[in-house]
Amino acid sequence: MRRTSFGDMPCPIARSLERVGEWWSILILRDALSGMTRFEEFQESLGIAPNMLSRRLAALVEAGLLEKRPYSERPPRHEYRLTARGRDFRPVLLAMLAWGNRHFAPEGASVQVVDARTGAPADPVLVDRASGRPIDGPDFAIAAGPAAGERTRRRLARHRRPDPEEAAP
Known part of the structure; x- marks a missing residue:
């Protein structure tokens, strides 16, 4: 195949x-x-x-x-x-590690991210570099970029309905 x-x-x-x-x-x-x-x-x-x-x-x-x-x-x-x-792939791996610990480790974390100086556990999140705000809710959306073709623009425009699970309280 x-x-x-x-x-x-x-x-x-x-x-x-x-x-x-x-x-x-x-x-x-x-x-x-x-x-x-x-x-x-x-x-x-x-x-x-x-x-x-x-x-x-x-x-x-x-x-x-x-x-x-x-x-x-x-x-x-x-x-x-x-x-x-x-x-540059490191943040992707850290995000996968945190996601895996959150959803697929019922026995608890076997590997975790910690502060190298203090040893305190860290909780990796993706943040907007400009504002420092976490990119995890309805304040951020996926949109067509400058190089997007018509097909990508249509797909993204058609699926921009907000997810009710992500609605602000």
Whole structure:
């Protein structure tokens, strides 16, 4: 079965999924963001088959999220370092971690975000950089951007009805 490519779709979510939408890719990025760089480290952490890990690492390098660097000539060995694009994925992972803890961890958090200085638990939220306000309710909406095509504009205009669950009290 052939996989559909999302790379040419005008949606930024679809384009992002083209690069990181395979679950091993997200877990590799999770481990890279925690400091892992070597093939063996990823393999041990994930329990992934070597051929699958090779394919996923190559795809992340091709997508510009990781950079492959030699660290040994004999035998030839490489490490995988996050690029700026890969480091920019950190807030996405933190949001997934918080969402997973909130909705899929009835036993409690096995991993959490904490203040590095105090150790106090943190609750990641997405905020508007300009105003500092959380982007979690009806004050913010998804709208067509300057590069949106007519199809995107129609889709977004048709589905801009407010969600009653998000209505202000």
